Amino acid sequence: MGINKATLTETEVRNIYIRPAIVNAGWEPITQMREEEMTKGQVIVKGNASSRNKDKILKPDFTLYYKPGIPLAAVEAKSNEFSVEHGIEQAINYIRYLDVPFAFSSNGDGFIFHDKTVLPHQVLETKISLEEFPSPEELWTKYAKWKKWTQEQALFCGQNYHSDDESDRSPRYYQSIAINRTIEAISKKQSKILLVMATGTGKTFTAFQIISRYRNFHIEQKGTQPRILFLADRNILVDQTMVNDFRPFKGVMAKLNAKSKTVERSDGTEEVLTNAIHQGKIDSSYEIYLGLYQSITGKEEYKKVFKSLPENFFDLIIIDECHRGSAKEESAWREILNHFDSATQVGLTATPLETKEDSNSQYFGDAIYTYSLAQGIEDGFLAPYKVINIGFDIDEAWEPTPGMRDEKGELVEQRIYNVKDYDRKLVIDERTKNVAKIFSDHLKKTNNRMAKTIIFCADINHAIRMRQALINENQDLVLKNDKYVERITGDNKVGKDQLDYFIDPDEAYPVIVTTSELMTTGVDAQTCKFIVLDQVMNSMTKFKQVIGRGTRIYEDGGHNKTWFTIFDFKNVSKLIYEDDFNGPSICIYNPKPGETTVPPDEREPSDSAGEAGENGEPGFTTAGPDEGGGSNTGGDDTGGEGGGSSSEKVFVKGVVVNQSHHSVANVGITGELETESYIQIVSEAKGAFQQKFTSLNDFIRKWNDADKKQAIIDELADQGIVWETLFEAVNKQLDPYDLICYLAFAQPPLTRAERANNVKKRNCFGKYSDSAKKVLQALLDKYADNGIEAIENNDILRVQPISNLGNKREIYREFFNGKDEYQQALKELEDQIYNDDYKQQA
Structure with missing residues (x-):
């Protein structure tokens, strides 16, 4: 009796019919046929948490390689209930990414072969049988001919x-x-x-x-x-x-x-x-x-x-x-x-x-x-970013009071100063202290005080002052370890010696570093979560290099760094909105023989401004051939245009500096910056919940029927619900159950503690032994503290105070007569936690 294809799943069709057909054509299953993700799914940031957009992950059923690293084709499989052509558009989308010309679709009956190498008068798509699938050499020969390679070029x-x-x-x-x-x-x-x-x-x-x-x-x-x-x-x-x-x-x-x-x-x-x-x-x-x-x-x-x-x-x-x-x-x-x-x-x-x-x-x-950066973020290989833009009342315009004197006792020039002047020509100490305080307060509020941070300052002098201001704002952690804040600039050998430790994910210190130019490029700071900009930048090249210090994703070793924050105090992030931020750079090179197109004193500072050493060029120094830039003569960190020497600057104190604006935006699913709003986050979640569950009763039924509530929680997370941010926006003490009931169906929520107390009042564990009751009581307390996810993980039995009652095996065998009875008791506990008869009658 033959197999009824119509009853087979897509996976079964792929493994019983499609895979054997490809292997029989000569494709080696390990090295030439890969079932792999092409992309990882964009990280979506909401509030102070993130999730991956798994709907956007590209994963062909098979990517076919002539040799490892040399792809030729993508194959999309469908179950037999669909036509053989059904997956061809999906396969064509894959080969756009792969930069190859061959796409195949199959439902197990045969293949649709999409061949971009055909001549204009030939058929672009043809139907072939399972036995007619082309061999690796056939596709490679077609590919090489299409490329018009010579024999030597094809070998190369x-x-x-x-x-x-x-x-x-x-x-x-x-x-x-x-x-x-x-x-x-x-x-x-x-x-x-x-x-x-x-x-x-x-x-x-x-x-x-x-x-x-x-x-x-x-x-x-x-x-x-x-x-x-x-x-x-x-x-x-x-x-x-x-x-x-x-x-x-x-x-x-x-x-x-x-x-x-x-x-x-x-x-x-x-x-x-x-x-x-x-x-x-x-x-x-x-x-x-x-x-x-x-x-x-x-x-x-x-x-x-x-x-x-x-x-x-x-x-x-x-x-x-x-x-x-x-x-x-x-x-x-x-x-x-x-x-x-x-x-x-x-x-x-x-x-x-x-x-x-x-x-x-x-x-x-x-x-x-x-x-590009935008493509890398969309594919999920690069970290998206949040932009927090903060301005002060003096940034647009500040004028000294008549007769005001600087620290040297000299009169301050009577004119209008703005953000372009600060820390290069005019130093207002209160502004530097405000930057350090606002950023430090943010780290404390978001529990990120050990997050690796690079603060880009106008020059070395500014980096010195910023370091001191940060130390004073974080005295407790500096006293714990004096490397908590370090200055890493070209003139500072002590600081430069800490660079390797800063970029090492396994090293906790230094945590915050101040710099000006030395760390704009060539610093692989995989765990860097904050890029702070207190330096004016007009160069798109330099700006993209600077924020590139934060774009790496690092999910190993418990770091879980999937996004980063740009803290912008000088409105540099306005460059994100310019056309060439994500698009290609346009060549405007147009020097005239014997003259400079733009006078040197009017040129926009480039990414290498201020990195000149003895030769007047980036990276050349008097520090020896192995320093890679940076010396006491300026090196690669002198601060660029108009900023190297503190003696050229005017230092003033006693200026009142107030924060004038604070805006927050995230890179959204479209790749554009979107204003962050908890109202919007809650609204999106409400819509997602209502789409998932048709009514309150439908939700309660599915929740109660689930063997593990965590499965529903994880499924919603995969669809873009960022639970941590929702709890922060609504109430951190709620359970996902109450969050859904409240947002989607306007039901009055109960906190976890209130639910736990209700269960205790019912005294519903009378049939269990005293030892089992103690375990269930402890589980109920753990639920109140940490939520349903915690008690559904059996490792909770290894955590005090439960572990004090006995080890996991003893609890299973002696308290509950086996693991099955323990799981049943846990299920009954959950039923009591979510015993809301009044809701189900609604």
């Missing part, structure tokens, strides 16, 4: 990814696109390539796979060993890259540096970095070199160590954070790239620089792929 583009047996880390869909497009561009002899990927999306891992595939192709197919250079402008970027993502290159890799250095890996082990510079020359025996611009060049000719290598030495150069020095035509960093101009050069950046004076696209050309 089909080169294996590096697989790491230790971590089993496979590229995300957008990383595969970036890698594959880069390899294709290189195979077509494109000499300059630009990739734009938002901070936190894995640019270094992407670079590693590009290098690995490039190197393997030349070694395996051409019998040559290519020379590759990875350039960065922060020492920490190079060091962590070498010991983490690039570690498989150990043995053929060296750092362009004058000395060896021991660096701690992400797993806690230490590793000595091999150096390649000896007596002012570069050892040419390695294949892969990593270095800082400032380690191999400088103002004086003798510092230009890169010239010890022939111009054709490197075959491939990857430039990390290429929006910085390499975007500047007059930069000495560009001199390195020009010297090795015969090499293929790949620029990586989260924020391409496009001004009238400097341009990434003018040098590299248009980006071959862009993965």
Whole structure:
């Protein structure tokens, strides 16, 4: 007797008919057929809690790979009650994300094959039998022909990814696109390539796979060993890259540096970095070199160590954070790239620089792929943000009283000052203290005092004063550990030594750091929950780099960091509303020969303003080739335009500073900032509850019938209900049951304590032993304190005072004659907790 397909579930159809058909066509089940999530679901922030929008998770039934990391097709399965065509539009949506041309839909009877590689006169969609599913080689051949690749290009583009047996880390869909497009561009002899990927999306891992595939192709197919250079402008970027993502290159890799250095890996082990510079020359025996611009060049000719290598030495150069020095035509960093101009050069950046004076696209050309912050947030790979904008009454305009004198006793210039002047030209100490107090009060109110925070100040002097103000606002925690607040600026070696501890998720201290420029880029602060802006920023590039310090999601080790907050005291967040915040940067590079388009004193400060060292360029310092910027002569943290020296500023005290406005907005499901309102949150929840439950009786019936109430709570959370925020908005002492009854059906709510007391009055546990009654009484108390979720978790039996009565096994066997009787007693307890006969009669 045959199987009746009509009675099978979608999963059964997929496993009985669709999977075997694909395997029989030659697809290897482990490496070429993946059932995996392409996206994770956007994090939705409501109040001080968050949930993932699971409706937006993209998960093809099968993603088909020619080789791991090289996708070709998506397959969507449906149960047999639907037609064979039913899932094709869903599959086509998947391949838009995958950047591939083949989509399949099936209900178990056959397949609909959507083939974007067909010629104009051919059929785009065809129906094929289960036995006609194409093999990997068939699709790869069609794909290569469609791409118009030569045989060598097809070999290059089909080169294996590096697989790491230790971590089993496979590229995300957008990383595969970036890698594959880069390899294709290189195979077509494109000499300059630009990739734009938002901070936190894995640019270094992407670079590693590009290098690995490039190197393997030349070694395996051409019998040559290519020379590759990875350039960065922060020492920490190079060091962590070498010991983490690039570690498989150990043995053929060296750092362009004058000395060896021991660096701690992400797993806690230490590793000595091999150096390649000896007596002012570069050892040419390695294949892969990593270095800082400032380690191999400088103002004086003798510092230009890169010239010890022939111009054709490197075959491939990857430039990390290429929006910085390499975007500047007059930069000495560009001199390195020009010297090795015969090499293929790949620029990586989260924020391409496009001004009238400097341009990434003018040098590299248009980006071959862009993965934006907005897309990363929508996909659930990057953390969304809340913006809290706070202003003071003096920010728009403040005029000193006639005859007012500064701290030196000199008359303060009689004119109108505003927020652009503060902390650069005019220092009002009361404003700094207000910023520190308002932010510290927020941390106390939201129970976030140990949340990692970066405060961006106007310059070093401002960072010093902000540190002191924060210490005075948080005396209790500073006395507990004096590293609670640290200043990390280019001139402060003590502070810079704390940087690694700040970015380490396993290190509690420092918690709050003040800085100006040093931490705008190259700082992988995975657990950073607050970005505080008290620095005027006109540069979109710099602003996006700064908020990029908070965009990483980190859910390991109990941190549960899924979103971050931008605390804005100088209205910098207005840049979020500009067109190029989420969109592409437009090239406006237009210098005229022999002159500057915009006079230097009128230029908008760029992301590297104030980072000039002895060469007048970002990152160059007198602190030595391994500092990566920052020195007592200014380094990379002098504060930018008009802000380096405190002696140039006017300091005044005694000014009354009042808060004038306070607004809060979240990144909503549309990607736009939406004003946060508890009224709106409650209204949305009410609508969701009424859609889920048709009436009060319908809700009570479903609640009482549920084996575990937690299942209903979790299901509603998956649909976007953020319970923590609802309790905060309505009443923290309510149970989810009462919250639903109150919001959806206007029933008077009872607190958990009131429900527990009602049960005690009924004396409803007479049939149980004294020991069992004690357990049930303790469970009732736990419910009153912590809610229904707590007592439905059997681990509650390991918590005092219940654990004092006996261990879990003793409670099951001796108090309740087994686990089943305990579960029945718990169910009866819940029935008594929710015994609302009057509601069911309503």
